[in-house]
Amino acid sequence: MHSIVKRLLSLSLFTLLITFSCFVLLRLLPGDPVLTLLNIDELSATPEQIEAARRELGYDQPMLVQYVRWLQDILTLRLGNSLQTGRPVIEMLLESYLVTAELALGGILIALLIALPLGIGSALTTRRSVVRLAHLVSMSGAAVPGFWIGLLLVDLFAVRLGWLPVMGREGMTSLVLPALSLGFPLASVYIPLIRLNLRRELNQPYIELARMRGISERTILWRYALRGSLPPVLSVFGLTLGSLAGGVVVLEVLFAYPGVGKLMVDAILQRDYPLIQGYILLTTGIILVLHQGVRSLNRALRPDWQKGTHT
Amino acid sequence: MIQIRNIHVRAKHVLLHDMNLSLPAHRFICLVGASGSGKTLLLKRLLDRLPDGMSSSGEVISDEPLRRGLDIGYIPQQYTDAFLPFLTMRQMLRDTYRAHGRKMDHPYIDDVLRTLELDPTWLDRYPGELSGGQLQRFAILFAVTLKPRLILADELTTALDPVLTRRLLDWLTEYQHQYGATILFVTHELGPALHYGEQLVLMQDGRIVETGTPQMIEQSRHPFTMSLMQAHRTSPEERKSSCTQSYP
Amino acid sequence: MKKRWLIFGGCLLFFISYTVFTNSFNTNIAKRLEPASFEHWLGTDGLGRDFAARLFLAGLISLGFSLLTVLLTACIGTCLGCLAGFYDGRLKHLIHRLEDGLVIFPDTVLALVIAGLFGASPQSLIFAILLIKWISYARLSETLVTETMQKPYISMARINGLTDSMILRRHILPPIIRQVVVLMSLDVGKVILFLSAFSYIGLGVQAPLPEWGTMLNEGRPYFSSAPRLMLLPGACIVLTVVATMGWTRWMKKKGGHVNDSDSEHTRSGETRPSA
Numbered sequence: 076m077h078s079i080v081k082r083l084l085s086l087s088l089f090t091l092l093i094t095f096s097c098f099v100l101l102r103l104l105p106g107d108p109v110l111t112l113l114n115i116d117e118l119s120a121t122p123e124q125i126e127a128a129r130r131e132l133g134y135d136q137p138m139l140v141q142y143v144r145w146l147q148d149i150l151t152l153r154l155g156n157s158l159q160t161g162r163p164v165i166e167m168l169l170e171s172y173l174v175t176a177e178l179a180l181g182g183i184l185i186a187l188l189i190a191l192p193l194g195i196g197s198a199l200t201t202r203r204s205v206v207r208l209a210h211l212v213s214m215s216g217a218a219v220p221g222f223w224i225g226l227l228l229v230d231l232f233a234v235r236l237g238w239l240p241v242m243g244r245e246g247m248t249s250l251v252l253p254a255l256s257l258g259f260p261l262a263s264v265y266i267p268l269i270r271l272n273l274r275r276e277l278n279q280p281y282i283e284l285a286r287m288r289g290i291s292e293r294t295i296l297w298r299y300a301l302r303g304s305l306p307p308v309l310s311v312f313g314l315t316l317g318s319l320a321g322g323v324v325v326l327e328v329l330f331a332y333p334g335v336g337k338l339m340v341d342a343i344l345q346r347d348y349p350l351i352q353g354y355i356l357l358t359t360g361i362i363l364v365l366h367q368g369v370r371s372l373n374r375a376l377r378p379d380w381q382k383g384t385h386t
Numbered sequence: 387m388i389q390i391r392n393i394h395v396r397a398k399h400v401l402l403h404d405m406n407l408s409l410p411a412h413r414f415i416c417l418v419g420a421s422g423s424g425k426t427l428l429l430k431r432l433l434d435r436l437p438d439g440m441s442s443s444g445e446v447i448s449d450e451p452l453r454r455g456l457d458i459g460y461i462p463q464q465y466t467d468a469f470l471p472f473l474t475m476r477q478m479l480r481d482t483y484r485a486h487g488r489k490m491d492h493p494y495i496d497d498v499l500r501t502l503e504l505d506p507t508w509l510d511r512y513p514g515e516l517s518g519g520q521l522q523r524f525a526i527l528f529a530v531t532l533k534p535r536l537i538l539a540d541e542l543t544t545a546l547d548p549v550l551t552r553r554l555l556d557w558l559t560e561y562q563h564q565y566g567a568t569i570l571f572v573t574h575e576l577g578p579a580l581h582y583g584e585q586l587v588l589m590q591d592g593r594i595v596e597t598g599t600p601q602m603i604e605q606s607r608h609p610f611t612m613s614l615m616q617a618h619r620t621s622p623e624e625r626k627s628s629c630t631q632s633y634p
Numbered sequence: 635m636k637k638r639w640l641i642f643g644g645c646l647l648f649f650i651s652y653t654v655f656t657n658s659f660n661t662n663i664a665k666r667l668e669p670a671s672f673e674h675w676l677g678t679d680g681l682g683r684d685f686a687a688r689l690f691l692a693g694l695i696s697l698g699f700s701l702l703t704v705l706l707t708a709c710i711g712t713c714l715g716c717l718a719g720f721y722d723g724r725l726k727h728l729i730h731r732l733e734d735g736l737v738i739f740p741d742t743v744l745a746l747v748i749a750g751l752f753g754a755s756p757q758s759l760i761f762a763i764l765l766i767k768w769i770s771y772a773r774l775s776e777t778l779v780t781e782t783m784q785k786p787y788i789s790m791a792r793i794n795g796l797t798d799s800m801i802l803r804r805h806i807l808p809p810i811i812r813q814v815v816v817l818m819s820l821d822v823g824k825v826i827l828f829l830s831a832f833s834y835i836g837l838g839v840q841a842p843l844p845e846w847g848t849m850l851n852e853g854r855p856y857f858s859s860a861p862r863l864m865l866l867p868g869a870c871i872v873l874t875v876v877a878t879m880g881w882t883r884w885m886k887k888k889g890g891h892v893n894d895s896d897s898e899h900t901r902s903g904e905t906r907p908s909a
Contacts, residue, residue, distance in 0.1 A: 089735065218875040220827050222834055223868035226850060230857045230864070280467040285478075287433055287462070288528060289455025290485045298481075299470055314740065321743030325831045336742070340835055343750045351750040358743055366738060377472045379512040 090359070095142070097355055149356060155349035159341070164353035167338065171322075172361070174244065175334030178257065178327070179319040181250045185258025186265060193262075194269025198277065199296075209266050216263025222325040225256035229330070242331035253330045257323055261315065268311060272304035279303070306373045313369030317362040387411060388452070388536065388568070393431055393444035395592075401427055401440070402592045409568050411535065414559060416579035417572045418614070419589035425572045426463075427592075429538045432570075433458060452536070456486045459529030463541040465521045469513040475524055476509040479531060486532060498527050501557055519550055526554065530561060537561070539571045543578050555582050576618040580604070588614065649690050656687040659842055667860050679849070679863055680856055688844040689866060693874070695845055700825035703760050704818050710764065711771025712814055716806075718772065719779025729776075733769050741766050745832060754837040756829075763825060771814060778810045816885050823878035830871050846871050 148154070154164040189212065197209035229252055233241040240249045276282070277300050285295055322336025331337070335354070342350040374380060388409040395402035402424050409415060417425050430436050432446060433454055452458055462468050469478060483490050499506050502523040508516060516524070522542075529537060539558065543551045555571075555578060562569050573579055579586055580600045587597045588611055595610045596603070603611055652675070662682030669677045676686035718729040739747075745762035752758050782788065782805065791801050830847030832838035839845035846867040853863030 092735075214876070214879065218823070218872050218879065220830055220847075220868065220871055222831055222847075223850060223871065226854060226857075226864060226868070230854075234857065280462075280464060281470050283435070284460075284462055284468045285470065285481075286435065287454055287460040288482045288485070289453060289532075290481060294481065294485065302472065303470070317738065318740035318742055321740050321746065324742050324746065325835055328835045336746075339746050339750065340837065343746065343754055343837065351747075354750075355747055359738075362738055362740070362743070379472050379514050 090363075093356075093359055097352060154353035154356070157342075157350045158347040159345050159350070164349050165357075167350065168335065168353055168357050171333060171335040171338045172357075174332065175319070175322050175327070175336065177250065178253055178323055178332055178334055179316075181254030182257030182261055182319070182323070183315075185254050186261035189258065189262035190265035190269060194266045195273060195301075197266070198270045198273035209270065213263045213266040216260045216266075219260070221256050221260040222329050224259060225252065225326055225329050228252045228255060242329075244332055249330075249332070253323075253326050253332055256326055256329075264311065264315070265308065268308055269304070272307050273300060276300045276304040302376055305376055309369055309373050309376070313366050316365045316369070320361045320365060321358050387449060389447040390428075390432075391445050391447060393428070393442065393446070395424075395427060395431060395436065395440055395442040397440045400592065402431070402442075405444070405592075405594060407587060407594065407597075409536065409570060411568055412562065412566045414562055414569045414571065414582055414584045416583035416586050417570060417589060418574065418576055418579050418586060420574055422591075423589040424592040425589055426540060428589075429460070429540060429570070429572060432536075432538065433460060450535075453486070455482060455534070456532050457534050457536060459532070459534040459537045461525050461529045461537065461539045461542060465525040466518060468525055469521070471513055474510050474512055475516075479509070479528065482528060482531060488532065491531075494533075495527070495531065498530060501560075502526060502554075519547075522550075523554070526557070533565055534567070535565070536568045536570065539569065541573055542571065543573055543575060551578070558582075576614050580618075653687045653690045653694070656684045659683065667856065669860075676862065676866070677860070679860075680852060685863065685866075688849065689846075689870060692844040692846045692849060692867065693870060695839060695843060696826050696829060696871075696874070697822075699756060699760075699829055699839070700822045703763050703825050704767075704821045706760070707764050707767045707821070708771050708814055708818050711768035712775045712810065714768065715772035715775030716779050716810070719776040719783070729772065733772060736765060737769055739766065741828065745828075745837075749832075749837050754840075756839055759829065759832055759838055763828065767821060771817065774813060774817060775810050778813065779806055782806050782809065816882060819878055819882040819885055823875040823882075826871065826874055826878075 152165050154168075156162060157164055157167055160167070193209040193212055197206045200206065229241055232239045232252065239252055243249060277296075282295055282300060285299060286292075290299075322334055322339055323332075324336035324340060326332065327334040327337035328340055335358075338350070339354055341347075342354070390405055390407040390409070393402055393405040394400070405428065417428070419425050427436070431442060432452070435454075436442060446452065450457065454460070469475070473481075479495070480490060496506060499509075504520065504523050504527065508520060508524075513521060529539075537558065542554060542558075558569055558571070559582060561567060571579070571583065580603070583600060585597065586600060586603050588595045588603070590610055596606060596608050598606070604615060606612065606615075656674075660683060662678070666678055666680055666682040668674060668682075671677065674684045674686065676684075676689065679685050679688065714729050718726045741763070744766055745759060748762040748765075749755075749758045752761070788801060788805060791805060796804075829838050830845065830850070833845040833847035834851050836848075836851075839848060841848065849867040850864060853860070853867065856863050
């Protein structure tokens with residue numbers, strides 16, 4: 076119980092710190108914040124209009140008051156409206172997060188389809204051809220830029236052959252090419268990770284001794300070795316999820332897939348500060364939650380790690 | 387009755403030379419030899435778990451099947467790493483039963499726990515929470531839990547205190563008598579072998595040098611056996627007293 | 635062995651002179667999309683610029699960028715790590731807090747955020763990469779320092795009267811530098827990938843400077859008519875990254891076993907993909 080309280084406390088402190096730095100950073104940007112927020116320059120508005128806007132946005136109040144009001148807004152998820160579309164930031168962000176989640180899941184699925192057989196297979200076989208294949212796939216995925224694969228795939232399957240849509244998001248077929256471009260480089264990280272950890276686990280003395288008790292090879296692999304090798308893999312997976320949570324930037328731009336990455340790229344180019352700010356806050360929150368989820372999962376896999384005397 | 391016939395094991399060199407040995411039922415057999423003499427390798431061959439890269443010829447003949455866990459129980463030397471760290475002892479025990487399609491024999495388990503002086507609540511602990519002595523005794527429980535007729539005990543005596551060791555060996559003798567089992571007790575110490583063994587098998591460099599009852603071994607004229615006996619007779623007490631005698 | 639270096643050096647010199655003497659920026663719409671010719675060895679791109687020169691200049695820029703970034707990150711990270719390992723107390727705690735705070739942020743997210751706040755430019759990218767990657771160097775060096783400090787020859791050195799700085803220089807730094815250099819070589823490839831990805835979407839190296847990622851973007855409309863415009867920059871990226879991987883492997887062999895962050899320190903963020 077005590078540790079949960081401590082964790083919540085440190086988490087909230089951390090969030091507070093981030094929000095405060097966000098707040099300060101935005102105020103530190105060059106130029107008058109009001110003008111920036113309204114995306115106008117001094118010529119196109121009268122001084123009275125500017126003053127009215129300043130009062131309305133609360134910029135005439137002292138800093139601390141501004142911060143508190145800002146914090147209130149944040150906590151109730153009133154993140155303002157986008158400068159580009161005028162729609163509430165929170166709406167736009169949530170919409171695009173769902174899209175990104177879709178893409179991310181597709182990519183993860185492909186990555187698993189590639190990495191699991193190759194990772195587990197190369198850990199178990201003695202045939203060098205399998206190991207070399209796994210290594211080759213892993214190296215190619217790591218060296219080849221994901222977006223280049225995307226470009227080539229699009230130009231082959233969409234433009235030339237017309238089998239799949241070129242861009243946009245209309246149904247399952249639009250997901251195929253982006254997911255492939257995402258999944259392949261992703262798999263390259265996991266193949267050696269799975270292989271290494273599984274082999275290390277299979278070499279542990281207790282695996283051999285389980286065999287001596289007559290435990291079947293199937294049980295040994297699926298219930299013992301895999302479970303033991305999972306925690307490091309999951310930790311990396313948590314980092315992967317966090318990275319994906321921020322948006323699969325390049326691929327979304329390439330395929331014009333309306334996820335968070337694409338949203339942000341446009342926001343940056345257009346200097347849509349409310350949107351940028353909302354993104355920072357929301358994404359940080361999501362990443363923290365994801366990391367915590369992974370940590371809890373790892374603890375469920377290894378209940379012995381909680382019990383003190385673990386060496 | 388289990389017969390070991392012409393077992394020959396080699397990797398880059400020959401590790402076990404033409405081993406011939408009978409393991410009759412209801413017998414406490416001690417395999418004695420220094421480290422590297424091939425004792426553990428013989429055990430592994432019996433369990434059909436030779437390390438990769440080793441080839442073997444010869445056969446192990448038995449009138450009944452020799453299944454790991456069910457017919458052969460193995461008590462490892464390194465009991466600290468013998469158990470899966472993320473499972474409780476109970477879960478591992480259950481897995482052992484399930485692997486052979488049996489249900490857990492609770493009365494028997496409780497009985498063994500009691501005799502080994504293990505608290506039943508420890509079954510719900512993780513290996514990391516148990517001490518070395520507890521783990522050693524649990525290793526014995528796991529080996530005998532399916533009542534195998536051949537028990538392989540690998541260097542049981544090395545890492546524990548003499549009192550516990552005594553108790554465990556007494557317990558093994560009881561098991562032997564109760565279930566008519568064959569105990570193959572591997573050690574490099576002649577002392578416990580002479581005391582508990584009904585038949586001793588002395589090994590050196592992958593060969594059986596001599597075999598016989600404790601009395602026969604004590605009176606043997608074989609050079610290797612005699613040197614072992616010599617080392618054994620010079621007990622620590624004698625060594626200490628001889629030291630004090632030299633310095634007046 | 636020597637001959638290989640000579641050939642390599644010769645090619646390098648040749649390409650450099652080609653780039654220097656050919657202008658990568660003169661647009662000439664009349665001569666756009668020309669195939670390979672004597673004047674333009676790989677033809678021209680969509681705006682009539684010499685393709686080969688742009689390709690090679692982009693390579694120089696990519697390498698320069700990543701070497702600079704990696705060097706900077708390695709220096710700062712290693713310094714902080716050594717400090718954390720050497721001196722116990724508040725400094726160590728501060729550095730750990732920083733690490734824990736920043737390790738959460740994925741690379742793409744942070745790059746976006748910084749680009750969003752400070753504008754899209756190579757400098758923002760360098761800053762973002764710095765903020766993330768320093769942690770792996772810091773943790774590596776801290777672990778190494780702590781391990782080495784426990785070794786008996788350190789206390790012997792102290793007894794013999796060596797000052798702290800001498801101990802640092804002679805006993806602690808050499809093994810650290812070896813492993814840090816291996817990590818650096820791995821990172822160079824990753825940074826190149828990162829840079830090209832962000833340049834592709836317009837948030838990295840800005841036009842008219844050539845960069846392989848940007849060139850991929852530029853070459854996209856011409857895939858049917860002039861596929862080399864899209865294939866060659868990509869191939870260059872792949873080849874360069876593979877070369878850095880080979881270099882890493884060679885260095886690992888020379889330097890011996892490395893405390894690889896891929897296997898142990900799963901929190902160092904090294905194994906995150908940059909999409």
